[in-house]
Every structure is written in structure tokens, then in C-alpha cells.
Amino acid sequence: MGQRGVADLERGGTAHLAPGKGAERAFRIGHKTPHHKERRPSADGSSETINMQDQSPHFAEARARHALRAAGLPFDGSLDRASSTRNEVYLSDEVVVRINRQPNQRLRREAMLYGFLPDKPWAPTGVHWGGELGADYLIVERKPGGPLAHAWPNMSKAQRRTAIRDLADALIALHRTSTPTSVPRLEVATHFIDPRCVTPLAPLFVEIERLRANPSVDRGLMDDVDDIVTSTAEVLNDFDQRTLIHGDL
Numbered sequence: 001m002g003q004r005g006v007a008d009l010e011r012g013g014t015a016h017l018a019p020g021k022g023a024e025r026a027f028r029i030g031h032k033t034p035h036h037k038e039r040r041p042s043a044d045g046s047s048e049t050i051n052m053q054d055q056s057p058h059f060a061e062a063r064a065r066h067a068l069r070a071a072g073l074p075f076d077g078s079l080d081r082a083s084s085t086r087n088e089v090y091l092s093d094e095v096v097v098r099i100n101r102q103p104n105q106r107l108r109r110e111a112m113l114y115g116f117l118p119d120k121p122w123a124p125t126g127v128h129w130g131g132e133l134g135a136d137y138l139i140v141e142r143k144p145g146g147p148l149a150h151a152w153p154n155m156s157k158a159q160r161r162t163a164i165r166d167l168a169d170a171l172i173a174l175h176r177t178s179t180p181t182s183v184p185r186l187e188v189a190t191h192f193i194d195p196r197c198v199t200p201l202a203p204l205f206v207e208i209e210r211l212r213a214n215p216s217v218d219r220g221l222m223d224d225v226d227d228i229v230t231s232t233a234e235v236l237n238d239f240d241q242r243t244l245i246h247g248d249l
Helices: 003-010 057-070 106-116 148-154 157-175 201-212 219-231
Strands: 015-018 026-029 037-041 047-051 080-082 087-091 095-100 126-130 136-141
Touching: 057 087, 057 095, 057 126, 057 136, 095 106, 106 126, 106 136, 148 157, 201 219
Parallel strands: none
Antiparallel strands: 015 026, 015 126, 037 047, 080 087, 087 095, 095 136, 126 136
């Protein structure tokens, strides 16, 4: 991806992600997405207004369908909701729609990283990015197959070893990918990663203390977590390499 594509995305446009290999993936910049509200036809022929900032689950699927329309991929079939800790995720047979509800444009940054990923089967194939602060979205092609967690109980020992090896190979390839200087950092990092800290363990210990103070969390469990982190600090401490990690995608 060229510097011009990165600069255009930083200005907040929508982008179609052109298929390609590795760093040859590029962005075709479209119009800036409007939108706090959108009008759509209702069943009786009138129209109703969708508030794209509404936090209720009722509007989650509406946001996904709005993203598909903005990408030029209108879809009238059913969308399946997928579990995610950070995004609203909906699946069709062909694509995955992910919507970030945090005001950090995290999916915009992820879309910008796609052009730098190695050409591997696991690498996402981006279709479209767009949205606004607090509702940016990313549409990628859906890979064949199903969740590993669902298949795991019925897998043989050899199949499980193959799956673990594949996951390890994917992480190794990702961890060997240098962080591109042209892609900006998130102002608020995810996964307790904060480059401003002297040690990467600092945010983790802060979170452990926060959970330890929560009366609904087992204090003994958090003591055990604290001990594990402390005892493995040497391997978790910072190092000179600056590469992508799984939390970037």
C-alpha cells in the first residue's frame, strides 16, 4: 500500500480494498461516509431513521446492513451474529462485517495494516472500510470452515496437533512482520498494550489490581495471576523488535 493510500485513509474516507498479494494490496478511496443517521424504507412503504450511534443491540444488525450498503453490497438475506470481545460481528455466506463501537478508529488502522501482511492463507482479504468515530466498520471476505473451538471435541490427536502447528506458524509469520511506520498508533491501545510505559507489564499489573479490588472477582484467583505474571516477567518484558502482534488484527 502506498503512502498516498495511507494519507487518504487518515483523512477519514471510505476505502475499497483491492485484492492483491502482500504489500501489493491497495486502497481505492471512495467518498467520505456520512452519517449519524440513515433513513431506510420500512415494511409499510414509509421510511424510518436509524441512529448509527445508538448503543442498543436492536440496532447492531442495522449497522451491519448499513455497512454492506455503503460498500455497494446490499444484502437482504439473514445475517448471523458472531461472538466477539471487541466488535459487533455479522456473517453472511461471503463476507464478515465487523463494527467497532469504541471511539478509536481501530478497524481503520487494521485495514491499513492489511497491505503489509505476508501472503498467507490466514491473511484477511479486505473488501471495504468506512464509518465514523464510534462506528467504524471493516468488511472482509469470509474464509471457508467453522470455529476451531466447535470442531475441537471431535478432532483426533493428530488433527489437533496440526491445528496448533498452523496457529503457531501464523503467529510466527505475523510476529516477523515489521510494524509499518506509515500506519499511526492508536491513541488508546488495546489488550493492555501501552507504548508509553517503561515496561509492557505495567498496564497488565494495573488491570490485575483493578480486578483484585472488584468484590465479584475471586481475589485468590487474581493473586495466582499476579504470581504467574511476576514469575514469567523475564519473557514478557520489552525487547528491541517492533513487529505486529495478534492484537493488531
